[in-house]
Amino acid sequence: SDSHFPIPISPHHVDYSLHYPQFFPSSDQVHSTKKVEFADIGCGFGGLLISLSTLFPESLMIGMELRDKVTEYVKERISALRVANPGQYQNISVVRTNSMKYIPNYFEKGQLSKMFFLFPDPHFKEKNHRRRVISLHLLDEYAYVLGVGGIIYTITDVEELGDWMKACLESHPMFEALTVEELEADPVVKLLSSATEEGQKVARNGGQTFQAVYRRIQPSS
C-alpha cells in the first residue's frame, strides 16, 4: 500500500541530487535549476530509460513504478550501468510511487517535455476503466505538468486500450495529435515498440501495436 513508500509533499521536497549526483555536484545546489524533463510512467524494468539516456544525455529523466521489487531492480540496473560506463547513465533514475495519485507531488506546472505510457495495464472490465493510467481526468494532470509543446507517447498491444487512449487524448482540449511527418521525424517514436521489455515481448510474439502520440497545446480561448 501507499504507506510503504515516501510521498513528497511537493516537488520542492524531492531531493533530485540523490538521483542524479553528477548533475548536482555540491549540496548547496540541491535547488539547482536542472529539472527532470521526461517521465516514464509505469516504467517496468527500465528499458526505455536506458535507451533514452544516451539519446538525450543532458536531459534528466525518471521512471515511476508501483512495484517495489521492479523499482529496486531498475535502481540496481542503473547503478551497474553507471559503474560499467563511467560518465554515462547519470541522467536516469526511478522512484517507487503510484503515478495515478502523486504526479503533482513530483513535478511542477509545465516542467516536463515528454511523458511515456508504454504498454500500460489494460484493465479490461468496464468497472476497472477508472484504473487506466490514461483518462480524461488524469489528462488534466498530465496537461498541468507538461509544458506547451510537450509530448505524450502511448503504445499498447491491446487494440481496445489503444482506441481508449486515443479517444481520451483526442477529446481533451489541451492535446493535439502529431502529424505523420512529425512522427517520422521524431527518433523517440521508433523506441516505443522496441526499447521496453514489454515491447520486445510483443514483437517476439509477432503482436500488433497501437500508438497515440499527442502534443500539449495552449487551447485557444
Ligand code: SAM
Ligand atoms: N512500460 C513498461 C514496458 O513497456 O515494459 C512496463 C509495462 S507493464 C505491462 C505496466 C507497468 O506499470 C507495471 O510495471 C506496473 O507495475 C506499472 N504500474 C501499474 N500501475 C501503476 C501506477 N499507478 N503507478 C506506477 N506504476 C504503475
